[in-house]
Amino acid sequence: MKLLAILLMSAFSFAHAAEIGTAGCGLGNVVFGTESQVLAATTNGSSYTQLFGITSGTSNCVDSQMSAQLNNFVESNKIALAKEAARGEGETLAGLAQIVGCKADFGTQIKSHYQQIFSNDSTKEISTKIMQVAQNNPGTCS
Amino acid sequence: MKFHAAYFFLRVILLVMSSATALAVDLSSVAESKEWKSLLFVTEYHFLNLQSRADSEKFFLTPNGKKNILSELEAAVVAVENEKLPLNDSSFSCRFPARAEFIRKNIFNQKRIDESGCLKLLAWRERISAESVTLVFSSYFLGNPSSTFGHTLLRINNSGKNKTIRRELLSYGINYGANAWTKNPLFYSLYGLFGVFQGNFSAIPYYYKVREYNDYESRDLWEYDLDLTPDEVFRVVDVIWEQGENYFDYFFLSENCGYYIGALIEAAAPRFQLTEKFRKWVIPSDTVVQFQKSGAIKSRKVRTSIYNQFAQRLGQLNSEQENILIDLHEMAENLKDQNKELNQLDWPQSFEKTDDQSKAQILDAELDYYDYIHSKELLEKSDFENTTKKQLLIRRSQLPVAQSLPVQDVTLSAPENAHGSYRWQIATLKTTDRNNISNESSSLLLAGRFAFHDLEDPKQGYPDDSHIEVMNLKLHYDLNSDHSEKLKLYEMKIAEIGSYPNWNRWANKKSNDVSFGLFRETNFICDDCLTGQFRFAYGISKVFSKFRFSILAQAKYMYGEFNLNHHNGWNYFGLGPRFIMQYDYNSDYQMRFETGHQTISTAENKLWSADIVFRRNFFNDYAIELGASTNEIQNIFNVSVYSFTF
Structure with a gap:
């Protein structure tokens, strides 16, 4: 539980640094009446409401917020994502392709650029390089 | 309120008169309908009156709404009636869209109102983009007291703009949990048991849950697609929205995730019988079984834990490849000792010699294994593990894509068909004195177990x-007339938790078991005395074919009125070995042999005992058992019948 907190804290600190405010894609902007929505998240038995309140959500954000979604996804899934990127297949990699609007064979592109993309642990750099790969593959990514 | 009731009766009658086809709507019968009660979570009795489980006044329109479901309905009817377009976020229909829709449809016979003014509600629905709903069960986890019996949550599936592939990781998970403000395990348990915490629903990207359960805690996630209509799926989202400012007092044993996940689905799809089938104590795995029994489950999928993914990959390696994996893993682990430059992995010769496809397979297994044993260090961004892992990953990226893991047959471990966690037992015992065989007695044993599973129970x-x-209570009734105390407490086992995993170099899991409670003993130091006991055993188990052998070292503390030749005493401490042999023919036929020996403090006597049990399980619901046990004083034979219920 404590470690989940660390995971979430890191997501939070990143989100904060990137200034993804509560108007982002996340739950933070889900407000109800005048009070803030308790639907911000908790895990099983622990409360990280504020952390999650700022963490970006997933789908249906407008395009300008795609980078925020991507950053949060990369930050929270970094361990699994790096592994699947090196393998060239996996569900997390497919999730990434969905966020950046790429087809399934995006995984192969990521694999071939693995060393460049993951040369640094910084979420922002990883995300930026992923976007570069996407932009350089108009056939795979829309 | 009375005025409102009368007013609405009048309104409703007028409405009925104006429409020849409509039936008269009696608000009190609507208030008593399952649909309305489910929407308000009205399933709890308070002084014989039904009331809502919701504990926030913001969940109701009337101050007495929790206890008076009719007045709450009347107020809601008034609110719907008085609503004028355009709506805004504070309109009743925007705040409580499921309730408003229910009233419109069932009382006013109207279509859905124009909700375009409900900006926040619409944003919520769009964000969730619900297409279907999945019940998720995360398997048992002994490492976390709040998850011992598993955990249930929901996933609201969406497939994004293109509606092509279901985006499971990117869908929202809906969790019900306690809003705990303490991490102290003692206070956490106490507050959780006695309803001090507030519980509420929360929405969180599902990938967090996968990372937490699958990867970090290495628990399997069982995912059940629910058989809901599009309207019901829509309503699930609205019902969650209505939970916005609500909370429920959280009770770890009764009002927990297992209960409220069922209640939430029932509020959106009242045709399913879920919560009324729950007992007072709700165990999350029972919730899954109840979903299955009520017909709410359409299909099943398992998302395997990181360790099980590794085990699957290991299973695909031949013995030569497994040896290379051992070399590879030693290389990764020994770097620290050798104090080498971290960026320079010394790849084993055996690994370098094999072909690329084989390298990819072996390295894939190592990567999963590394994630499993170093989940904590990797998440904490520990330098050493992260640098090592990075080298492994770079090498992996230079190798070809390997074949995907095959789909496993998980029928036997699927929790939706598990036996009931309550168990009743009736047994006849025949006890013989070992020193005087003619001294026999017969007795009956009646037992009830609150939860959960022992090694001979059906495996499913x-x-x-x-x-x-947890809480196995046994009463003993003596059938021989010469005993004055015919009915007595035989056992009150408060808890026994044991785990006997097959040891291998990869999992390296040891066996252990802990039990405590009151047990009746007849041995060298006491004659039919009730003793308080605490037992702890630690050892190792190995599986050979259908046999599991466990060797454990056991320490046992006993408290009771013992009679010894040289003195009487209350406290005894015993130490000694214990051996278990389990024969797992299949889920229906089980056999266990167990023997132990103890040297006890402050007495010269040694205690020993041996038990053998044959169990035949029928349909996951019943079982017959033949058992025999012996120690230095007596032999006991028993025939038992068990029944499992929910």
């Missing part, structure tokens, strides 16, 4: 190497 849906029993 439970881990095959663990048992967890």
Whole structure:
């Protein structure tokens, strides 16, 4: 539980640094009446409401917020994502392709650029390089 | 309120008169309908009156709404009636869209109102983009007291703009949990048991849950697609929205995730019988079984834990490849000792010699294994593990894509068909004095167990190497007339938790078991005395074919009125070995032989005992058992019948 907190804290600190405010894609902007929505998240038995309140959500954000979604996804899934990127297949990699609007064979592109993309642990750099790969593959990514 | 009731009766009658086809609507019968009660979570009795479980006044329109469901309905009817377009976020229909829709449809016979003014509600629905709903069960986890019996949550599936592939990781998970403000395990347990915490629903990207359960805690996630209509799926989202400012007092044993996940689905799809089938104590795995029994489950999928993914990959390697994996893993682990430059992995010769496809397979297994044993260090961004892992990953990226893991047959471990966690037992015992065989007595044993599973119970849906029993109460009735005390407490086992995993170099899991409670003993130091006991055993188990052998070292503390030749005493401490042999023919036929020996403090006597049990399980619901046990004083034979219920 404590470690989940660390995971979430890191997501939070990143989100904060990137200034993804509560108007982002996340739950933070889900407000109800005048009070803030308790639907911000908790895990099983622990409360990280504020952390999650700022963490970006997933789908249906407008395009300008795609980078925020991507950053949060990369930050929270970094361990699994790096592994699947090196393998060239996996569900997390497919999730990434969905966020950046790429087809399934995006995984192969990521694999071939693995060393460049993951040369640094910084979420922002990883995300930026992923976007570069996407932009350089108009056939795979829309 | 009375005025409102009368007013609405009048309104409703007028409405009925104006429409020849409509039936008269009696608000009190609507208030008593399952649909309305489910929407308000009205399933709790308070002084014989039904009331809502919701504990926030913001969940109701009337101050007495929790206790008076009719007045709450009347107020809601008034609110719907008075609503004028355009709506805004504070309109009743925007705040409580499921309730408003229910009233419109069932009382006013109207279509859905124009909700375009409900900006926040619409944003919520769009964000969730619900297409279907999945019940998720995360398997038992002994490492976390709040998850011992598993955990349930929902996933609201969406497939994004293109509606092509279901985006499971990117869908929202809906969790019900306690809003705990303390991490102290003692206070956490106490507050959780006695309803001090507030519980509420929360929405969180599902990938967090996968990372937490699958990867970090290495628990399997069982995912059940629910058989809901599009309207019901829509309503699930609205019902969650209505939970916005609500909370429920959280009770770890009764009002927990298992209960409210069922209640939430029932509020959106009242045709399913879920919560009324729950007992007072709700165990999350029972919730899954109840979903299955009520017909709410359409299909099943398992998302395997990181360790099980590794085990699957290991299973695909031949013995030569496994040896290379051992070399590879030693290389990764020994870097620290050798104090080498971290960026320079010394790849084993055996690994370098094999072909690329084989390298990819072996390295894939190592990567999963590394994630499993170093989940904590990797998440904490520990330098050493992260640098090592990075080298492994770079090498992996230079190798070809390997074949995907095959789909496993998980029928036997699937929790939706598990036996009931309550168990009743009736047994006849025949006790013989070993020193005087003619001294026989017969008795009856009646037992009830609150939860959960022992090693001989039907395997379906439970881990095959663990048992967890909570509160097993046994009463003993002596059939021989010469005893004055005919009915007595035979056992009150408060808890017994044991795990006997097959040891291998990869999992390196040891066996252990802990039990405590009151047990009646007849041995060298006491004659039919009730003793308080605490027992702890630690050792190792190995599986050969259908046999599991466990060797454990056991320490046992006993408190009771013991009679010894040289003195009487209350406290005894015993130490000694214990051996268990389990024969797991299949889920229906089980056999266990167990023997132990103890040297006890402050007495010269040694205690020993041996038990053998044959169990035949029928349909996951019943079982017959033949058992025999012996120690230095007496032999006991028993025939038992068990029944499992929910």
